Amino acid sequence: MSQQIPDLPNALTLAQRARNIRRHALRMGEVQGQGYIAQALGVADVLAVSYFHAMTYRPEDPEWEGRDRFLLSIGHYAIALYAALLEAGILPMDELESYGADDSRLPMSGMAAYTPGMEMTGGSLGQGLAVAVGVALGLKRKKSGNFVYCLFSDGELGEGSTWEGAWSAAHWKLDNLIGIVDVNNQQADGPARDVTGFEPLADRFQSFGWHVERVNGNDIGALVAAFDACRNLTEPKPRIVICDTRMAKGVPFLEARERNHFLRVEPQEWQDALALIDAEDVQ
Template identity: 55%
Template sequence: MAIAATDNQTLNLGQRTERVRDAAYRIRHHSLNMGEVQGQGYVGQALGAADMFAAVYADQLDFRPAEPDWEDRDRFLLSTGHYAIGFYAALAEAGIIPVEELETYGSDDSRLPMSGMSTYTPGMEISGGSLGHGLSVAVGMALGLRHQNRTQRVINFLSDGELDEGSTWEAAMGAAHHQLGQLTAMVDINALQADGATAGVLRTEPVTEKWEAFGWYAQRINGNDPRALLQAFDNIAAQAALASRPSVILCDTKVGRGVPLLENREKAHFMRIEDNEWQICRDQLTEGFEGSNS
């Protein structure tokens, strides 16, 4: 049975928002548990993008958890392969992989390597370790589905750092030219790259205007606000009947979101977290989540 998007007909926006918020909390909790296995990793990105992953898997995609290669599934492409820790948590939350398997993250012979590999992990559509290629693959996939007279959606998750890549903008131009209305890009704008602040590496602003100039329907939102994410997807659905053009949701997020100890940590691209800090992180996450629901 397909789930997620087909359930939205019976839920109002408030109920959908609550469902996504709960899923995002569990994704963050899973990500911390996985990070503790290695003692380090791209934990900050997983926490920052959790709301984005939750919106997709708890609300948008049509998929079958027990049949990840179901022919009629919507496609979600993780261009940023190093975000895999958060993506695995989302796959577990969606029931595609067992929660217990998360304990094998980054270990020898695990299906969950530190950078996403489609050959290993159920539900992982592409290998995204080389940044800047995901949107090109998404464009090709959307075109392929069209040639097969199929209407499944393609959602590509990419980072603001990937906007430095010329291949990303070539793909953006191609998507608009071919009027790929079933294609949506989600850009995690956390303002951080491996070499430092995104703005200091290569200034990409004004981002919204650039995507619009390339022919995309662009929205910029708080990517850590589940309600704003759902409203953005609803806006895409509403405009799809009027224009066959691709859509992009530009999501401003905060690295380490939900865990104050990590939100303010320097050198946050790849974090080393001390043994005694992991439980502090989980406690802060739970306190913040329960406080927001009280």
């Protein structure tokens, strides 16, 4: 079962948390004038449900042994994870404007040695799920009841190491491992499904011995139900939540850009984007 997260205000809903994560990401992006903003906006709902519904952790002690682990395989999604860590109180809000600066704890690609709450150094895509298998297996051998979450991208589905990790997780019956794949169908070389076709994705993971939930990754209610199903499953097998998300969710003029894998945004557009996020009617 999900546990109450200590030392965090309880007044905000998950939708409000997701909006704040989007705001933090846009403010960090404005510092550099560019970045992987579309991914951060798209995955904000997933991160809100992960950090404010599903996971157990202590904001004041990011290395607490009793925490659930969240591994970010996609190093360039760091801006999204930093936004969640800021919202969770793991990172202090006054560091937000240091994003991408020299000597900052918030480098543009996630590095575990620099950032509290960053469990792995990503960037070499396709490695995260295999690393998560090792972490989950280690926790099993320590008799820990904690979960390991691993967020990876649809672009990583073309990497053989991802499927080696999937096979290994099923072999070891890692029921403490919850994979999260962000299916936004966009990568640097074009639509992800055209670069390396990965559908039918749910069937593929089921054939590897995983329990699969596939949801609209921008529907918070659906995400909550999927994460609860994965956490409460009694079968000894790994679990995965396949999240179909929309790049740049919540900012229509960025959603409409044909290629938004890496966005360069004009100065006034940052404020326009923030105004759109602020105007959302969230409960």
